[in-house]
Amino acid sequence: MKKTIALLFIFLTIGTYAQDSIVAPTEKRWDMFKYDFVNMFKGVGYSYARPLHWKGQQWAQLGGVVAGTGAVYLFDEESSEFIQRQKESVPHVIREYGELYGSPENNYLATSGVYLAGLITKNEKLRRTGVLLIASATSSGFLQQVLKSVVGRARPVAEKGKDTFDPFNSNRNYHSFPSGHALLAFTNAYAIGKQFKSPWIKAGVYTLGAIPGISRIWDGQHYLSDFVFAVAISIATVESIDRYLDKKYDQKYNDQTKKTSWNLNFGPGTLGVVIQF
Known part of the structure; x- marks a missing residue:
């Protein structure tokens, strides 16, 4: 299952460049x-x-x-209980995908595969995508590890309540905020979504990227606010590194100016994340 997920991710990414001409520059792969x-x-x-x-x-x-x-934090216990009640109605394949895809080892297996494909074919755009994926996952992944330890929030499974914090507690039951699965999976999804112009395709990619984070909520490992903050870190990290890479590579996604913003929407019975692109 792990290899299948990684291969699907690689094929999805490489598929975005199916119509690109693969140039074979004289530069050596080692130099690249x-x-x-x-x-x-x-x-x-x-x-x-x-x-x-x-x-x-x-x-x-x-x-x-x-x-x-x-x-979101104010309603964490209510939202967590609601999402957990939906778990049994979710198809097993989606639950398994959600559990496996957000793990660090599967993440780097997939992102490294994308980069190696670009290096082997000498496709600069694919190489750049691999660089963006690996750098974003590394940056956001390290940050979430630090935050988990510093914040020390108890996971729902600890049954201590959403307001329990014990900074620098090495017990994993106090590493709830933010969600690592949500952060890594959505970082990949947001980076891949940049390859497409269609908002419908982007939405589909983002949905796939959100499932691992949501799966951690229905498994009792995280609260909704853990997920929301992880998504925010993902977007900010990818946008930042992508802008840096604009200065280092000739190939840019869709040849368009990056004007991305996002907001949280709240209202009676409403909770949503709005991404404008």
């Missing part, structure tokens, strides 16, 4: 790999340094994310 590896490393550093350059709009967006996550 060294260049790409440096960009992966620098891309991670760039994403961490961006808050130092934020201005009013970016800080306002961060405030909106914090406020939105806080609003």
Whole structure:
């Protein structure tokens, strides 16, 4: 099952370049790999340094994310119980996909496959996608590990309630916030979604990317606010590293200016994430 998920992810990504001409430049693959590896490393550093350059709009967006996550937090126990009750009605194949795809080992198996395919074929656009996937997963993955430890939020399965926090507790039952499965899976989905112009295809890719995070809620491993904040980190990380890679590679997605924003919507009986692109 793990290999099947990884292969499907690789085929989906490579399929976006099926109509691209694969150019065989004279540059050696080893030189390409060294260049790409440096960009992966620098891309991670760039994403961490961006808050130092934020201005009013970016800080306002961060405030909106914090406020939105806080609003979801207020209803975490109710939403968690509701989602858990839906678990038995979810097809087994979707539940299994949700559990396996968001794990770090499966994530890097899939993203490395995308990059290697681009390196072997000397396809710059596919290489760049692999660099974006690996750098984004590395950056966001490390950040969520730090946050899990610092925040020390109890998981629903610990049965301590949503307001229980024990920072730096090594017990995994206190590593709820944010959701690692949600973060890695949606990071991949958001990066892949950039390859498409159609909002319907983007929505489909984002839905597939959201399933692993939601599956962790119905398994009692995370609250909804853990999922929401993870999605926010995913979007911010991919956008940041993608902008950095624009300066390093000639191939750009869809040749369009990046104007992406997202907001949390709340209302009576309503909760949603709106992504504008």
